[in-house]
Amino acid sequence: MNGTVRGTAAPRAGDDRREANAATVLRAVLDHGPVARSGVSRLTGLSPAAVSRQTVDLLRLELLVERPELAVAAPGVRGRPQLPLDIDDRRLAVAGLHVGLPYSTFALLDLRGRVLVRQELPNGGRRGRAVLKALLERVPRLLAAAATGPAAGRRVLGLGAVTGGAVDAERGMTVRHEPLGWREVPLRELLERATGLPVRVDNHARALAAAEVLFGDPAARRSMVQLFVGHVVDASISVAGTVHQGPPSVTGDGGHLPVPGSSARCHCGRRGCLSVAASDDTLFAAAVEQGVIARPDRQLLLAAVRAGDPRADALVRERAVVVGGALALLADVVNPDLLVLTETFSVADPAYLAAVREEFALRSHLHRDASLLVAQRFGADALAVAACAPVLGELYARPLPGF
Numbered sequence: 001m002n003g004t005v006r007g008t009a010a011p012r013a014g015d016d017r018r019e020a021n022a023a024t025v026l027r028a029v030l031d032h033g034p035v036a037r038s039g040v041s042r043l044t045g046l047s048p049a050a051v052s053r054q055t056v057d058l059l060r061l062e063l064l065v066e067r068p069e070l071a072v073a074a075p076g077v078r079g080r081p082q083l084p085l086d087i088d089d090r091r092l093a094v095a096g097l098h099v100g101l102p103y104s105t106f107a108l109l110d111l112r113g114r115v116l117v118r119q120e121l122p123n124g125g126r127r128g129r130a131v132l133k134a135l136l137e138r139v140p141r142l143l144a145a146a147a148t149g150p151a152a153g154r155r156v157l158g159l160g161a162v163t164g165g166a167v168d169a170e171r172g173m174t175v176r177h178e179p180l181g182w183r184e185v186p187l188r189e190l191l192e193r194a195t196g197l198p199v200r201v202d203n204h205a206r207a208l209a210a211a212e213v214l215f216g217d218p219a220a221r222r223s224m225v226q227l228f229v230g231h232v233v234d235a236s237i238s239v240a241g242t243v244h245q246g247p248p249s250v251t252g253d254g255g256h257l258p259v260p261g262s263s264a265r266c267h268c269g270r271r272g273c274l275s276v277a278a279s280d281d282t283l284f285a286a287a288v289e290q291g292v293i294a295r296p297d298r299q300l301l302l303a304a305v306r307a308g309d310p311r312a313d314a315l316v317r318e319r320a321v322v323v324g325g326a327l328a329l330l331a332d333v334v335n336p337d338l339l340v341l342t343e344t345f346s347v348a349d350p351a352y353l354a355a356v357r358e359e360f361a362l363r364s365h366l367h368r369d370a371s372l373l374v375a376q377r378f379g380a381d382a383l384a385v386a387a388c389a390p391v392l393g394e395l396y397a398r399p400l401p402g403f
């Protein structure tokens with residue numbers, strides 16, 4: 001497997017339109033394929049000649065493929081039927097690394113965002129440079145192993161790397177990640193050196209939003225707030241298909257929204273912050289304290305909930321109420337078209353999403369119902385898809401390399 005370097009240099013001015021048209025064609029085929037060139041022209045407003053020109057490039061780059069087996073001659077139209085175009089999901093792959101607290105996730109995806117490989121890498125309680133060192137050793141081996149696994153024969157275009165905290169995507173740095181103990185970590189440079197692949201780095205909440213914009217509900221491309229609730233709690237916003245970056249490299253921090261009635265102490269020094277009231281740490285600790293689970297572990301609590309343990313159910317519903325209230329605040333301030341929640345239990349079980357929605361509808365001033373509120377669609381693959389989103393986002397925005 002060898003990487004294709006997608007130049008980060010700015011394209012020459014005259015090529016801007018060509019690049020934008022290619023992105024438009026690729027995106028239309030992702031959304032509507034398999035679709036004939038005439039269909040792409042209709043969908044995008046590009047001239048048939050422009051669509052044909054871009055298609056030549058995109059076929060050559062193995063991003064698109066023709067599907068002759070799906071060709072049908074239009075009634076009354078003479079000549080050869082047009083060959084439908086589709087995303088080529090068999091020859092290329094994108095790699096990703098999500099660096100989390102209890103574990104990191106390595107993944108390989110096809111161009112439709114479907115997971116080919118997903119592997120969780122426990123951090124073993126390590127923090128700081130030790131986490132980084134272990135990953136820099138592990139990721140090249142996982143890439144090599146993938147060459148003989150489900151991604152065999154595919155060319156890997158690049159590696160996405162996402163972490164929580166403040167991430168400067170432009171400089172490829174994790175600027176600050178308190179729980180992990182990282183400061184000014186040049187993640188892009190280190191991973192490029194270790195893997196030989198081009199690397200793109202981003203914050204994980206922004207990457208989750210980017211994944212939703214690429215492969216999710218069409219409303220996500222109008223405007224969206226995405227709330228992540230896990231060991232950390234953070235939010236991201238996208239408008240018109242672009243995920244907000246924010247100065248300086250911080251998306252915004254929903255973690256310190258006040259939660260009425262909560263007195264838990266936050267690391268910021270105050271009490272009743274969302275990042276503590278709703279975090280996995282708080283939920284799992286309460287479950288351990290009540291004897292529901294033996295140790296703070298997501299899978300154990302999921303199992304207890306699935307087994308119908310009423311104490312587990314009550315704890316998860318309690319958090320659903322906290323999360324529903326926070327989402328109502330966010331929705332009232334931003335008024336997005338779509339509100340996406342990434343939280344273990346509401347993703348796994350519609351009953352808990354219903355509990356979040358019920359509280360949301362009760363609290364929101366703008367929304368009498370919770371129809372705009374959905375659970376993140378990638379399920380257990382969410383972090384894998386988010387990890388690859390920086391590379392896939394770049395690919396769909398600027399598909400033509402080599403200017």
Ligand SMILES: [Zn+2]
Nearest residue numbers: 256266268273
């Ligand atoms: Zn706080």
